[in-house]
Amino acid sequence: xxxxxxxxxxxxxxxxxxxxxxxxxxxxxxxxxxxxxxxxxxxxxxxxxxxxxxxxxxxxxxxxxxxxxxxxxxxxxxxxxxxxxxxxxxxxxxxxxxx
Amino acid sequence: xxxxxxxxxxxxxxxxxxxxxxxxxxxxxxxxxxxxxxxxxxxxxxxxxxxxxxxxxxxxxxxxxxxxxxxxxxxxxxxxxxxxxxxxxxxxxxxxxxxxxxxxxxxxxxxxxxxxxxxxx
Amino acid sequence: xxxxxxxxxxxxxxxxxxxxxxxxxxxxxxxxxxxxxxxxxxxxxxxxxxxxxxxxxxxxxxxxxxxxxxxxxxxxxxxxxxxxxxxxxxxxxxxxxxxxxxxxxxxxxxxxxxxxxxxxxxxxxxxxxxxxxxxxxxxxxxxxxxxxxxxxxxxxxxxxxxxxxxxxxxxxxxxxxxxxxxxxxxxxxxxxxxxxxxxxxxxxxxxxxxxxxxxxxxxxxxxxxxxxxxxxxxxxxxxxxxxxxxxxxxxxxxxxxxxxxxxxxxxxxxxxxxxxxxxxxxxxxxxxxxxxxxxxxxxxxxxxxxxxxxxxxxxxxxxxxxxxxxxxxxxxxxxxxxxxxxxxxxxxxxxxxxxxxxxxxxxxxxxxxxxxxxxxxxxxxxxxxxxxxxxxxxxxxxxxxxxxxxxxxxxxxxxxxxxxxxxxxxxxxxxxxxxxxxxxxxxxxxxxxxxxxxxxxxxxxxxxxxxxxxxxxxxxxxxxxxxxxxxxxxxxxxxxxxxxxxxxxxxxxxxxxxxxxxxxxxxxxxxxxxxxxxxxxxxxxxxxxxxxxxxxxxxxxxxxxxxxxxxxxxxxxxxxxxxxxxxxxxxxxxxxxxxxxxxxxxxxxxxxxxxxxxxxxxxxxxxxxxxxxxxxxxxxxxxxxxxxxxxxxxxxxxxxxxxxxxxxxxxxxxxxxxxxxxxxxxxxxxxxxxxxxxxxxxxxxxxxxxxxxxxxxxxxxxxxxxxxxxxxxxxxxxxxxxxxxxxxxxxxxxxxxxxxxx
Numbered sequence: 020x021x022x023x024x025x026x027x028x029x030x031x032x033x034x035x036x037x038x039x040x041x042x043x044x045x046x047x048x049x050x051x052x053x054x055x056x057x058x059x060x061x062x063x064x065x066x067x068x069x070x071x072x073x074x075x076x077x078x079x080x081x082x083x084x085x086x087x088x089x090x091x092x093x094x095x096x097x098x099x100x101x102x103x104x105x106x107x108x109x110x111x112x113x114x115x116x117x118x
Numbered sequence: 119x120x121x122x123x124x125x126x127x128x129x130x131x132x133x134x135x136x137x138x139x140x141x142x143x144x145x146x147x148x149x150x151x152x153x154x155x156x157x158x159x160x161x162x163x164x165x166x167x168x169x170x171x172x173x174x175x176x177x178x179x180x181x182x183x184x185x186x187x188x189x190x191x192x193x194x195x196x197x198x199x200x201x202x203x204x205x206x207x208x209x210x211x212x213x214x215x216x217x218x219x220x221x222x223x224x225x226x227x228x229x230x231x232x233x234x235x236x237x238x239x
Numbered sequence: 240x241x242x243x244x245x246x247x248x249x250x251x252x253x254x255x256x257x258x259x260x261x262x263x264x265x266x267x268x269x270x271x272x273x274x275x276x277x278x279x280x281x282x283x284x285x286x287x288x289x290x291x292x293x294x295x296x297x298x299x300x301x302x303x304x305x306x307x308x309x310x311x312x313x314x315x316x317x318x319x320x321x322x323x324x325x326x327x328x329x330x331x332x333x334x335x336x337x338x339x340x341x342x343x344x345x346x347x348x349x350x351x352x353x354x355x356x357x358x359x360x361x362x363x364x365x366x367x368x369x370x371x372x373x374x375x376x377x378x379x380x381x382x383x384x385x386x387x388x389x390x391x392x393x394x395x396x397x398x399x400x401x402x403x404x405x406x407x408x409x410x411x412x413x414x415x416x417x418x419x420x421x422x423x424x425x426x427x428x429x430x431x432x433x434x435x436x437x438x439x440x441x442x443x444x445x446x447x448x449x450x451x452x453x454x455x456x457x458x459x460x461x462x463x464x465x466x467x468x469x470x471x472x473x474x475x476x477x478x479x480x481x482x483x484x485x486x487x488x489x490x491x492x493x494x495x496x497x498x499x500x501x502x503x504x505x506x507x508x509x510x511x512x513x514x515x516x517x518x519x520x521x522x523x524x525x526x527x528x529x530x531x532x533x534x535x536x537x538x539x540x541x542x543x544x545x546x547x548x549x550x551x552x553x554x555x556x557x558x559x560x561x562x563x564x565x566x567x568x569x570x571x572x573x574x575x576x577x578x579x580x581x582x583x584x585x586x587x588x589x590x591x592x593x594x595x596x597x598x599x600x601x602x603x604x605x606x607x608x609x610x611x612x613x614x615x616x617x618x619x620x621x622x623x624x625x626x627x628x629x630x631x632x633x634x635x636x637x638x639x640x641x642x643x644x645x646x647x648x649x650x651x652x653x654x655x656x657x658x659x660x661x662x663x664x665x666x667x668x669x670x671x672x673x674x675x676x677x678x679x680x681x682x683x684x685x686x687x688x689x690x691x692x693x694x695x696x697x698x699x700x701x702x703x704x705x706x707x708x709x710x711x712x713x714x715x716x717x718x719x720x721x722x723x724x725x726x727x728x729x730x731x732x733x734x735x736x737x738x739x740x741x742x743x744x745x746x747x748x749x750x751x752x753x754x755x756x757x758x759x760x761x762x763x764x765x766x767x768x769x770x771x772x773x774x775x776x777x778x779x780x781x782x783x784x785x786x787x788x789x790x791x792x793x794x795x796x797x798x799x800x801x802x803x804x805x806x807x808x809x810x811x812x813x814x815x816x817x818x819x820x821x822x823x824x825x826x827x828x829x830x831x832x833x834x835x836x837x838x839x840x841x842x843x844x845x846x847x848x849x850x851x852x853x854x855x856x857x858x859x860x861x862x863x864x865x866x867x868x869x870x871x872x873x874x875x876x877x878x879x880x881x882x883x884x885x886x887x888x889x890x891x892x893x894x895x896x897x898x899x900x901x902x903x904x905x906x907x908x909x910x911x912x913x914x915x916x917x918x919x920x921x922x923x924x925x926x927x928x929x930x931x932x933x934x935x936x937x938x939x940x941x942x943x944x945x946x947x948x949x950x951x952x953x954x955x956x957x958x959x960x961x962x963x964x965x966x967x968x969x970x971x972x973x974x975x976x977x978x979x980x981x982x983x984x985x986x987x988x989x990x991x992x993x994x995x996x997x
Contacts, residue, residue, distance in 0.1 A: 039190075041476035042477065069440055173286075194443060216446050218443035223289050223293070236448065
């Protein structure tokens with residue numbers, strides 16, 4: 020159910036998004052399905068490819084359902100990791116980076 | 119923040135070398151003498167990376183690695199195997215047990231540090 | 240800690256490993272089939288090899304390597320630990336020990352010894368024992384595939400195997416530049432396809448880190464293939480869906496790129512091709528809906544340490560390493576190094592929290608010795624203080640007395656604790672004897688099995704250090720002269736393999752070491768004949784068997800004699816005896832013809848202190864070691880029975896015990912004292928018999944500090960050592976066994992002491 024007009028839910032990501040964090044992240048994201056969501060990645064100091072997979076799959080799923088899925092704010096590490104991995108999905112990267 | 123390395127080796131000589139090398143390179147180092155102790159120390163030290171020998175009494179490196187990988191809390195920790203064995207069999211078994219990488223003994227300090235850096239964020 | 244200290248630790252550890260190795264091999268030799276025994280033996284050699292490699296001790300490494308390979312065959316049941324193989328291994332252990340010693344102390348080991356054993360070991364490892372070496376006991380043992388370990392067939396291309404054992408000398412200074420990144424002539428372009436499997440992540444590897452590592456090799460353009468990514472509901476959060484297509488522009492070669500994937504080759508598909516796949520990077524359509532943009536080179540400065548290098552990819556990688564020679568941190572982790580440098584002082588106190596090894600420190604023996612001497616002085620001082628308090632007869636002050644008592648208690652505890660620091664098990668010495676036995680057995684063509692017992696018996700280090708030599712001579716003597724050759728033994732109906740039993744135990748506050756063989760025993764006829772020939776005894780002398788046996792300790796006996804010239808080494812038992820006596824010890828022999836001989840040596844546990852009973856004998860003050868005393872008695876006239884001119888017995892309950900007048904034996908007085916006027920000390924001597932030593936009066940019990948008479952004066956028969964009492968007087972410490980022996984009829988003269996004491 021869309022929540023137009025209300026401020027989106029915020030999911031704050033933990034500092035470390037490694038193998039051990041992927042399942043939990045998956046559950047958390049799934050729990051917010053159907054509503055606009057902002058992902059706060061400002062605290063992230065380490066993120067692995069598997070958590071990025073979860074986030075990218077989520078971004079696509081939200082997009083398919085025409086809900087808002089947005090990562091902001093994001094720590095530099097988070098942004099640089101995405102760049103290193105060659106991921107440039109605009110839902111995961113703050114706009115200014117994509118320019 | 120300093121990275122913390124857990125080393126598991128039954129040889130006092132190697133333990134000391136690891137300690138000196140790692141401390142000089144700016145790591146925190148905790149040590150254990152065999153796999154059993156390694157699992158104990160792991161619980162209380164929560165290291166960023168583990169360096170372990172293979173041939174050890176009580177619990178060898180293979181068993182130790184399996185123990186770490188089966189531990190919900192610590193299974194993601196990178197584990198480097200110290201081995202003098204150049205033969206592929208040992209490496210295979212270590213990999214099957216869940217080793218992240220390996221360092222061939224006698225280790226060159228720079229290679230040790232490089233390997234640790236490689237597998238840690 | 241520096242290199243030398245670690246090297247010192249290494250050699251200490253080698254000693255332990257060598258001991259472990261030998262005892263393990265001996266257990267296997269005794270039929271132990273516990274796999275853990277084989278493992279322990281393997282680990283010992285393995286560990287020596289590992290450490291030796293780190294110090295660049297090539298001889299040691301290469302020999303240990305061959306040894307280890309053969310052991311590995313035994314460990315994996317490819318080779319049976321036959322008695323012949325174990326013989327080769329025991330000799331190999333000896334050579335390994337020599338190589339270790341040579342590495343430590345300089346010197347070399349005869350190349351022929353090593354090369355011969357290497358050939359034998361390798362032959363075993365190949366399942367083809369050398370001709371000459373006995374055939375394998377079990378022909379069923381499958382031939383080991385020594386050099387070709389079976390490994391599962393890999394689907395990926397064969398890994399770059401660092402085969403061959405290359406010792407890399409270990410050093411802390413000057414950490415090598417990253418030589419993986421050789422600078423080639425000009426940049427070239429490679430295309431890398433990298434598709435991880437989930438195992439890659441499960442084993443603690445991380446695609447992010449692989450890419451970071453790759454970015455150190457050259458400039459990257461990265462494209463992530465995300466087509467395999469399922470919908471969120473179907474996604475396994477720990478699955479591996481991403482794969483990458485990477486363009487690498489680098490001055491390094493393909494090998495440098497392959498190195499990056501060294502740890503993950505098995506858990507991912509990696510394909511490296513020279514040249515660019517330009518199409519992939521220029522045709523956005525091919526990249527999937529989520530990837531509208533071509534990848535760009537990155538500033539990765541936040542991804543830890545990679546960035547600096549990556550950003551300046553063209554810069555030679557080898558430059559930074561030597562810029563800060565004082566800083567030991569390797570160049571390829573500048574961040575951490577700088578962080579440390581910055582925090583060095585304040586982090587000083589942050590010692591690693593869990594030093595797992597048992598808490599030990601190494602201390603110079605000199606310091607311990609000094610401490611022991613000082614405590615000895617403290618004991619004397621405490622005694623003197625106590626004495627002067629008593630003499631001043633302020634007596635009434637119970638506070639002073641209480642304090643003195645506590646002081647005495649404390650002094651005592653300090654002394655015990657200090658002595659415990661220096662106490663060590665005899666095990667290492669015993670283990671060395673195994674080798675002596677093997678050598679002498681080889682030399683004499685005899686087959687000998689050494690059995691040890693009580694190896695954990697502890698004794699002061701000063702004593703340990705000194706027993707090895709006499710023990711060696713006695714062992715040689717026992718193998719050379721005690722045991723018969725295999726043919727002779729078979730003839731006699733004995734097991735062709737002789738048994739030598741070496742045991743240690745504590746007894747009466749001393750350590751007793753026995754060397755028992757099951758050989759022929761002393762040939763008394765020959766010994767007696769020889770003694771007569773050498774003029775040691777007259778032909779008429781009527782000697783007991785024991786007396787004859789003990790003749791072999793007589794200095795006049797051994798010279799150039801075939802019987803007592805030990806294995807051509809020219810050391811007689813008299814020399815052995817003297818060195819044991821110099822330690823305050825005694826040696827005796829009992830022998831049964833055809834059954835074997837037992838040499839017993841007894842030594843003080845320490846050369847430093849003694850619990851003694853202070854007694855008066857003919858106005859002299861003597862100290863009798865408390866450990867020798869069973870009980871004290873006040874003789875009644877009716878208990879004393881005389882026979883012969885000077886022999887007396889005392890009735891103690893239901894038994895009679897010879898009464899020994901100490902004053903008379905020591906020549907303090909010529910006549911015999913009246914037993915009723917004195918006190919009898921019932922003592923147990925080394926031989927096991929009891930005697931009642933008669934003294935005039937008992938002054939009290941006291942711990943005394945032993946001052947060697949030999950060191951300060953000269954050996955006095957019947958006297959073990961001297962001490963200083965509380966009042967500052969010197970008192971002599973009685974050698975109970977010598978006195979007991981003397982009481983058996985021989986006068987206590989230095990000459991006969993050597994022939995007669997036991």
